[in-house]
Amino acid sequence: MITFDNENKIFKIDGKNFSYIFSVNSKGILRHLYYGKSLKAYDVSSSSDLGFDWSRTYLDETGAERTYDDNYYNDRSLAEIASHGLMDKSGAPVIVRKIDGSTATEFTYAEHRIYRGKSTLETLPSSHGDAQTLEIVMSDRFGDVRLTLSYTVFDGLDMLVRNTRIQNAGKTDVTVERAYSLEVDFPESEFDFIHFHGDWCTERFAERAPLINGMHRISSNFGRSSHEENPFGILCRKSTCEQSGEAYAFSFVYSGNFALDVNVDKWHRTRVLMGINDEDFRVVLNPSQTFEAPESVAVYSDSGLNGVSHIMHDFVRENLITYKNAKLLRPVLFNSWEGCYLDFDTRSIVEYIEHARDIGAELFVLDDGWFGKRNTDETSLGDWYVAKDKIDLDRVIRKCKSCGMKFGIWFEPEMINPDSELYRAHPEYALGRRDMERTLSRHQLAIDMSNDKVVDLLFERMSDILEKYPIDYVKWDHNRNIGEIASASAAYGETYHRIIVGTYRLLGRLRKKFPDVFFEGCASGGGRFDLGMLYYCPQIWASDETDPVQRLFIQYGTSYAYPLSTMGSHISKNPIMSYTGKGNIALFGTYGIEMNPCLLSESERDEVRKINGVYKKYHADVIANGDFYRLLSPFDGNYMSVMSVSKDKTKALVLFANLLKENNRYRFVRLQGLDENKMYTNSLDGKSYDGAYYMRVGLNFSVWLDEFRTFLVILEESK
Ligand code: DGJ
16 A cells, blocks of 8 residues: 655555655655554654754855755765765765766655556566556756656565666756666664575575675676576564564566665665666666666565565566466476487487386477587577478477477577577677677677667577477577677667667567467576566576585575576486485476486386376475475575475475484474464374474474485375
8 A cells, every 4th residue: 555645745655564654855855764564654753864953055046054854964864766976975776977977966756646556667577466556756956857766566465666767858868877776775784684696506595694884785797687696685684584583675677787785884874776787887868768777676574584585486476477377387397408418319309208208297398409500519509490400300399299298499599609600691690899809608609689680580580480380388598698798789888788678578579479388597507597587487497406405505595586486496317316305306496307318217217207296296286386484594504494385274395305414313393384273194204283283393304314315295284
C-alpha cells in the first residue's frame, strides 16, 4: 500500500512486513526517513539531523542567508536521491554533465502519481504482477534534467522494486555519467555485509564481514554480471543468522556491468547505491531523449537470511520469470558436453540418445559442436549452420522423438571466432578496434550486440534452425569476459550497455517467436546468473563445476538470491562420490545428467534411475516451487545441510552432507518450515514425529562419517 500524506508531505510505502518512508521538504528535496519493519507512522520532528542547525544557503540576489525549517543539510541528511557537486560527498546515484561541463545536480519534487499496477521498461526486462506503484517526477535546480523515480510494491511481498529514468528536458545535449537505479540511506552503520564472489567453477561463494568506514564496492566491469561478483548483496544486523534477525538485500535486473556501493561515512550514515557500473559508461542525451536505467530490487526481512531468500525466490518465480510453463516439472535433461565435448558424429550421438533414454533422460541436449566446422573451439562461432558432414540433425532428432524424448541444442550467439565465415564477411561485427591487437579468450571475440544488423542476422540464423528442426530447448552460452569494447555502431561510453540491450532484444524476439521453446542461460557455467537473464531464461547453468563437493558451496551460495528451480545442476562422472551421493546434491537444483552414458555400469544406471524417481515425485512441489531453508553452511564448518518444504507443508526433502571424515558425535540437525502439528514420516529412521519434534529435536545424523557422505531424507505427512 502506498500513501501520500499531503499535510506533512510524507510518502509511505508499506509491504507485508516493511515500511519505507520519505518526505518532501519545503525546498522540494526528498528526505529519506525510514526503511525497516512496518511502522504505523513516522514523526518527522524526531529526525532533526544530528542536532545541527546548519541548514543555510545564500543567494546574491537577496544578499541574505536562508534557513530551512527542517534542518536538512545536504552533506549529512539522509537522502532519497543525493545531490551531486554540492556538499554530499558520499556518492550520488545520478551524475549528469551539462553542456558547460558542470555536473552539479539537486533534484527537487515536481509531481507524483500513485497507481495500481506497474509499468514495463522499453528496452530492458522488468518485473510484473499485482502491485502498486509510485512515480515521482523531479526537476534539477541546476539545469533542465528531469528525473522520474518509481517505486513498486508487489502485493503480499516484502520487495520494493525501484527504477530511475533520466530525461534531457533542455535544449542542449547532456551526458549521463552515472545512472544508478537505487539509493537507500541508513542512519547507522552497525551492519554486516554479505556478498557472493567467485570465479569459473567457484561461483557465488558467500562472504560475510562487518562494514567498516569508507566505501565498499562490489562490481563487474566484465561486460556480463560475472563469475567474479554476483549483482546481489545483503546488509544485516550483526546478530542476524539464517533463521532470525533483520536483513536488507539488494539486487539488479540486469546482466551487464554493475556496481553495488556501500559507503559508511563519517556520520555513520550508510549509503547503498546500485546500478550500471559507471566506469566506461557515458550516454549522451539529445534534447527530450530519455535514458531508462534497469530495475533494482530491495528486500526487507525480519526473519533472517532464509527470510531474504524466501522473498527473492517468490519474486523470481512469481514476478520475474516470463516462461509460461516454468512451474511445471521439467523433463530430465541429458547434456552431451562432458561426455564427448566436440568429438562426436551421428552414430555416437544416436548411441548416446539410446543410453540416455535407458537411464531415464527425457530431454537430450546436443551441446557445442554441431555447426560450422566446429571440431575444435578455435572456429565457427557465428556460423550457425548445421555441420552436415559431421551430424545428421534430422536423424538425431527423429531418434530422440522416437524414444519419446525432447530435443535441445546449444548456441553461443554473442560470440564470433575470427576463423568463421561470419567474421570473414563482416569483421566489423566483432567488438574491439580492428587496427589494434585484440585479446582473445577461448579463441573468440565478442560480437557487437549493439549493432541492430547483428541482432537481425542472429535472429534470422537462429530462427532458421528453430523453424527447420523441432527443437524444444536452447542452451544459450556466453564464454568470455568482454575486454576491448570499441564498437562500429555505438559510442564508447554506451557500448557495454548497448550490447546487453541488444542481447535482450534478441532473446525477447526469439522468445516471442518460439514461445514453447525453453531457454536455459549459461556463461562458462554461472558467469551470468542474474535477474536480467532469468526474465528470459527460467533456468541457468549454475556452474561448469560438477564436482559434487564444490557444488555444495556453489549451490549454497546461489540459493541466497535464486530459487532452486533456476539452478541447472548436473551429475557427472566425477569419481569423488557415488551417483546416489551426486544425485542427492544435484536434486537441490534443477537436476540433469552429463557424462558418457554408454560407459555406465548396470548398477550405476540403477542409481541414476532411482534419482530420477525422486526428482519426478518430489521436485515440482518441494524443490522447484517450495520454501527453501539453509540449515548448516559449508562456508562455516564441516557440514552442509539444506531443506525444502512444499508450500502446503505436506512434504519436505532434507540434504545433509559432510566434507571431512568425522567420528561419532552428537549431530542433530533441527529442521525448519514444517507444520508443528502435522505428523511426518522420515526416510532416515523410518519413524513418524510431529513437525515440532523435527524443528526442536531434529534429525539425528550422529553416526561415523567417512569423508564426503550425503544423506537425502524425505519427509511425508503421515495421515
Ligand atoms: C561452457 C558451458 O558452461 C559448458 O557447459 C559447455 O556448453 C561449453 N561452454 C561448450 O563450449
